[in-house]
Amino acid sequence: MYINGQWLTADEQIEVVNPAVNEVIATVPKGGAGEASKAVDAAYEAFTSWSKKTAGERAELLMAWYRLIDENKEEIGRIMTEEQGKPLQEAIGEVTYANSFISWYAEEGKRIYGETIPASDPKKRLFVSRQPVGVVAAITPWNFPAAMITRKVAPALASGCTAVVKPASATPLTALKLAELAHEAGIPNGVLNVVTGDSKSVAGAWMEDSRVRKVTFTGSTEIGKVLMKQAADTMKKVSLELGGHAPFIVTAHADIEKAAKGLIGSKFRNAGQTCVCANRVYVHESIEKEFIEAFKAEVKTLKVGNGMESGVNIGPLIDKDAVEKVQSQLEDAKSKGAVVEMGGETKGNYVTPAVLTNVTDEMDCMVDETFGPLAPITVYRTTEEVIKRANNTPFGLAAYVFSEHLSEAIEISEGLEYGIVGLNDGLPSVAQAPFGGFKESGLGREGGHHGMDEFLEVKYISLGL
Numbered sequence: 020m021y022i023n024g025q026w027l028t029a030d031e032q033i034e035v036v037n038p039a040v041n042e043v044i045a046t047v048p049k050g051g052a053g054e055a056s057k058a059v060d061a062a063y064e065a066f067t068s069w070s071k072k073t074a075g076e077r078a079e080l081l082m083a084w085y086r087l088i089d090e091n092k093e094e095i096g097r098i099m100t101e102e103q104g105k106p107l108q109e110a111i112g113e114v115t116y117a118n119s120f121i122s123w124y125a126e127e128g129k130r131i132y133g134e135t136i137p138a139s140d141p142k143k144r145l146f147v148s149r150q151p152v153g154v155v156a157a158i159t160p161w162n163f164p165a166a167m168i169t170r171k172v173a174p175a176l177a178s179g180c181t182a183v184v185k186p187a188s189a190t191p192l193t194a195l196k197l198a199e200l201a202h203e204a205g206i207p208n209g210v211l212n213v214v215t216g217d218s219k220s221v222a223g224a225w226m227e228d229s230r231v232r233k234v235t236f237t238g239s240t241e242i243g244k245v246l247m248k249q250a251a252d253t254m255k256k257v258s259l260e261l262g263g264h265a266p267f268i269v270t271a272h273a274d275i276e277k278a279a280k281g282l283i284g285s286k287f288r289n290a291g292q293t294c295v296c297a298n299r300v301y302v303h304e305s306i307e308k309e310f311i312e313a314f315k316a317e318v319k320t321l322k323v324g325n326g327m328e329s330g331v332n333i334g335p336l337i338d339k340d341a342v343e344k345v346q347s348q349l350e351d352a353k354s355k356g357a358v359v360e361m362g363g364e365t366k367g368n369y370v371t372p373a374v375l376t377n378v379t380d381e382m383d384c385m386v387d388e389t390f391g392p393l394a395p396i397t398v399y400r401t402t403e404e405v406i407k408r409a410n411n412t413p414f415g416l417a418a419y420v421f422s423e424h425l426s427e428a429i430e431i432s433e434g435l436e437y438g439i440v441g442l443n444d445g446l447p448s449v450a451q452a453p454f455g456g457f458k459e460s461g462l463g464r465e466g467g468h469h470g471m472d473e474f475l476e477v478k479y480i481s482l483g484l
């Protein structure tokens with residue numbers, strides 16, 4: 020654990036397992052409520068001086084961190100592949116993606132503008148400023164061990180906030196490496212703290228602590244709801260990036276090859292373990308066979324294996340529970356009439372990319388988040404039908420539409436109840452754009468100037484002359 024610029028241990032340890040080979044590769048301290056509170060002490064103490072630095076001074080330190088991360092991206096990538104499983108090139112790509120939040124927010128921190136408001140009383144002047152909220156608690160998932168941390172910590176620190184971070188227990192090593200580089204970059208003690216350990220004890224202590232003014236979480240909707248309820252006791256600001264169930268719509272006017280490649284990118288990134296992965300595919304009946312053949316041809320090119328091997332596209336899932344969930348959805352779909360066109364074989368934590376056809380909305384994979392390499396394809400007939408079916412879910416994070424017909428594409432995009440729409444684009448996530456969901460996919464946005472607002476309080480100053 021990295022608290023107040025110090026590396027701390029604990030009596031108990033948490034084992035870190037390489038999902039590719041199911042072997043323990045490291046242990047990290049199992050912190051609890053005591054360490055959690057110590058981290059808040061440090062962050063609270065550091066807040067005064069850190070928030071009084073100029074945005075330019077904070078930006079310089081963030082960019083020093085950025086440069087060290089960039090210089091070490093291969094090493095960080097290897098750490099990530101070994102603890103999370105994603106192929107090395109994809110892991111290095113995530114480090115670059117994670118770093119883009121640091122560089123983007125280092126600059127954005129210099130643009131936290133206020134405003135003056137014309138007074139209705141000539142003897143008054145009205146001002147509005149935006150100030151850092153204070154100590155931020157960030158709780159992050161295992162599927163993007165670097166990006167889900169910097170997507171929170173970069174805007175928090177750039178705005179003048181300080182942070183306490185609890186990474187997923189499955190993937191703490193990446194977080195600790197990022198902390199080591201932050202220390203080396205000269206980010207002052209207490210500004211960034213990383214506590215590894217029992218999530219309920221660590222997060223529980225943070226949620227009860229009134230000094231923590233903001234909680235930002237990425238993970239399951241189930242845990243997001245727990246945190247939202249806990250936040251109410253001390254009225255913390257809340258940002259939640261939760262589960263998804265993305266529809267992927269291929270219309271009669273789609274560029275078939277572009278759609279097939281777009282689905283490969285959306286569905287099989289991180290072996291299907293992202294909250295914005297296509298989870299159900301709706302293909303217009305008129306192009307069903309043509310699209311399925313094009314998609315299967317692309318799937319055949321995917322290589323499954325240990326992420327450290329060159330040329331591997333699909334690594335292992337995070338653990339056996341994840342494999343069992345995919346297997347369960349596959350068996351359920353088959354029992355309800357789905358045809359397995361290819362894939363779905365399992366060995367250890369590996370699952371070969373599966374393509375299902377003859378799918379109906381009653382199958383579990385069309386309702387529950389898969390978080391694995393399973394592509395269920397169903398057909399639709401009208402635009403009205405597909406919008407209705409695509410929206411028939413409690414989730415609302417990402418959706419995809421492939422159509423070369425402008426008015427059709429706009430009509431569907433506008434009709435979808437989702438925070439992110441990939442229009443002829445299977446990979447929409449970038450640092451400069453707002454990422455977040457409608458409905459039970461979350462609250463708030465990360466990325467872009469919207470993502471900075473999550474760490475700011477608006478203050479109105481009325482000056483009597």
Ligand SMILES: NC(=O)C1=CN([C@@H]2O[C@H](COP(=O)(O)OP(=O)(O)OC[C@H]3O[C@@H](n4cnc5c(N)ncnc54)[C@H](OP(=O)(O)O)[C@@H]3O)[C@@H](O)[C@H]2O)C=CC1
Pocket residue numbers: 158159160161162185186187188189216217218219222223237238239240242243245259260261262263293294388390416460461
């Ligand atoms: N919208 C988005 O951007 C994303 C959403 N997700 C969603 O998250 C799920 C998969 O990720 P996964 O990591 O398993 O999600 P979880 O919600 O189980 O875990 C996320 C984080 O929350 C912690 N946590 C678990 N239980 C509690 C608790 N009771 N109180 C406080 N913190 C807790 C975990 O710690 P520990 O590891 O120690 O248990 C981990 O750090 C999927 O539903 C996926 O869709 C995932 C990534 C991105």
Ligand SMILES: O=C(O)[C@H](O)CS(=O)(=O)O
Pocket residue numbers: 160162163166167237260292293294295448454
């Ligand atoms: O954890 C996730 O799934 C990420 O939010 C997806 S993305 O931002 O990397 O697209």
